[in-house]
Amino acid sequence: MGSTNQYDAIVIGAGHNGLTTAAYLAKSGLRTVVLERNPYIGGATVSRELHSGWTYSNCSYVCSLLRPEITRDLELPRHGLQVIPYGGGVTFTRDGDYFGNYSDHEQQYREMCRHSKRDANAYERFSTDVMKQTRLIRPFLMRTPPDPTSLHPSQLRELARFGKAFAELGEEGFADALRFWTASIGDFLDGYFETDVLKTHMAGSAIIGTALGVYSPGTAYVLLHHYMGDVDGSIGAWGFARGGMGAVSGALQSALFSFGGEVRVDAGVSRVIVKNGQTQGVALENGDEVHAPLVVSSLDPRRTFTKIMAAEDLPPKLVQAARNFKIRGSSGKLNIALDGLPHFTGLDQRSPLMKGDMHCIDSLERMERAYDDWKAKRWSRDPYIDMLIPTQVDPTMAPPGKHMMTVFVQYCPPELSTGEWTDADRDAFGKTVVDQISRHSPDFKNLILHMEVRTPREIENEVGLTEGNIFMGELTFDQLLFNRPFPGYAQYRGPVKGMYLCGSGSHPGGGVMAAPGANCAREILSDLRRPALVPGSYSDD
């Protein structure tokens, strides 16, 4: 802890974006401190030992979106980050069969043929089309969105860059892109495939973290959001951070320290201090004040503008926009310590499929009905789950021979029709999920040594994500690009001089990407007329 409370920059929240912004500010020579409310860092990018001997990635659980530009620039591997790619994936069907998603191309083709030859042949077309859209969006992840209402040359130039990227797609490509951005994942997949279970397996990525169903327009984009990452240059691939997701924030913190930055935990911010339209610093929950002319919030926009900033310091329209910000919790999470590797009906325990995402819903209709429950403010009675056993790939997370399972659950509303969540509701929700898994794994229940059940209530209370929304705001077009978080505030600058936003509530949005944090730092350094040291996007796209 520094001897004084005067800094050049304060970053509120030690999530991966807050740490990224702080690292770059510190690298630029600014005296920077990160203030974290919890006794540990990481935000939702965290590893926690909640059962002795087991490490849980108890919020985010897989790694792909983290921008390679940042990984390399901040030398995160040197600071301890190791991402281990995993392959495979399986959807169990009610009739005891499954659809396997092999990372091996040949095997994948054979597996698809087993379900439908036509689909196997359409897969190539699907992959090419999705990759095309991915390549369109990736170059814009590490850029600040332009203001479409501005006539400033820099903004027009940036808009033209967008226009050019679209024009290069050609007219059909443009229509495909527009369709991609506005179609439902159900409709989109119908354009390629006929096998329900195959479509269902793929549709998962389109609704994860989103308060939309597979038949809702706009969900195809959410799929894209999950495809635009990579592991070691393999676009769309996913991996585990060795030692859990906390390794990502740990490496970022280590990088920050190497530049002389500081982190204070148990330092919840109660108020951003504003005087004469300029930030002065923050007041902490314990009454202390920390001063700096720069205050960067990595909290979500709703929380930032309605909880830690005073309405009288803000334009009324902004406060209104923050209240209207769509940040709906839609997911829950179970973290489970297992006595051994469970058996799944019909699947060999040694199958490579078990090393990837395992799902238990075999039709789009079941997925959509799971969403109907959310709309009616119930947790899904037949939920969509995405479960992984990372200890098969990364044995560091559990004692030898034991395993850790992470189960992402959709849908789980922030508020129930009966009112606020209670502990009894939470336990009943957990039981629903365990029962769902047990239908495909007879020995699963007996292997459970410890289980942490998280509903949106737990996510909000621990991590501070409003309503438990994992993306810090819905990924719908009204909250993407120049609309994220609000029109007119998409360039990371807040409404008050010296105040910035660096969280996933800003472009390009959620997931452990760190791009908002880096983009924000770039804008700050530019405002300070300091040398640009934040990397732009790679040209390999």
Place this chain on the structure above:
Amino acid sequence: MTDTHDVIIIGAGHNGLVCAATLAKAGRRVVVLERADRPGGAARTRTFAPGYSVSSGAHFLNQFPVSLIEELQLAKHGLRFAAKGLATVALQADGRHLRLDGAKAAATDLGAVDQQAFAEFHAEIASYAAVLAGAFGRRPPRLVDSDWRDRLGLLKLGWDIRTLGRDRMREVLRIGLMNIHDLASERFEDARLRSAVAFDAVLGTSMGPRAPNTVMSYLYRRTADAFGHAGPSIPVGGMGAFADALAAAATARGAEIRLQAGVASIVVHEGRATGVVLDSGEVLNASTVISNADPRTTLKGLVGYRELDAGFVRRVEGIRMRGMAAKLHLALDALPSIPGLDAANAGDRLVLCPSLEGLDEAMNPSKYRQFSAEPVIELCIPTLHDPSLAPPGKHVISAVVQYAPVDLEGGWTAAARAEFEARIMARLETVMPGIGSLVSSSELCVAPDIQSEFGIHGGHWHHGEISVDQLLMMRPVVLFSQYAMPIDGLWLCGAGAHPGGGVMGLAGRNCAQEIIRKRASA
């Protein structure tokens, strides 16, 4: 074999007739071929019970540009209005009805804040819809292989958006792809106001209020303002009379309309449309063949996919046109009582959609090929404006009902129809107690009936869902939004083309102008 025409138009729907009138005025020798014994297509009046008539398809005129009515001199050709600029009343079971008349929202207990919010919302939406309406009056611009006209169109669109001013420009870019549930909830406190607005956004679509893009379908509907309508209108004699006036206008300009002349196929010779074969086997030749049928029916049914490129066929097959709306016609012995509604307002457009949640619940079953347990309804009592539609003292109700999917699980059997009708009547009873006992005769038309009666694939009124990915340069499919189909000499002039459905007439009009322009530049 005859070869006395330059242009064949397949189908005498309102767009076909507008197209015919426009081309005939430009000197083309036009023949319109219609399978039915009357012109009008889905704009038709039908006697559904002895002495009782009703507009059997669309029952309001609200998007057909007033300027086009004047230009075609439809008044001279017999068009009279029984009612104009109708207000909308959102009926409530407890009698606390909400009346929306232009920018004015009124209900006994509607707060001043919401009244003000609605007035502002109405004006704001009108400004966005006006931009859209401007684009509707032109062919959709090509983006890449564009000519100066396309670029001008794009510039115009950009300019129109920019001149909204910075705040509104930002807002329209934010809400353009949003869902109506969220927008209505942002703007209004009153549940009635929210659901009335949301209902208008989903009417005629297969979407629920939480579906992104439903704000766009609301804007689509509100282009009516820019086209000169203060609310829906009802022609004397129903929509059939409107079609008759259009037909008379086309005929007066020299077009020939042949009824009971169904087209079996379009003749394609060496990649060129050369004419059509009628159901009777008769062959008609013309260098220009225009189809007013929907794109799927035209390209799959009349041309045949084997004449077309596989990628194009895939896009045509991808057009979403899953009919969701049904119509119910009731012959009534007397005017039903609507407690809480001022008698003077019984002739308004009446809407029955209890809440946002209720609207969502009405939609949910349709996703699984089932009809709504509690359907939502738009209805009117046209006999209050035009007594000629029923015997003296008697009345007719015309209702559009959602959601009734074309692909109902188990099919639309007699039992399913009876069940659905009972559900609708149960809903009506909540606002019109005792209406069941007044019904002397009824008729339910579901999407398969619309498909067989009007020849529209999927029974979809708009010849394809009104959604962002199927509008403007994507309607009916990308690269072919400028009315010319990939077969030389074949054009599309129906609602499946830009700017789409409703009784708007601009697809027919824009198509005709494209043909005239193409000839002029050739």
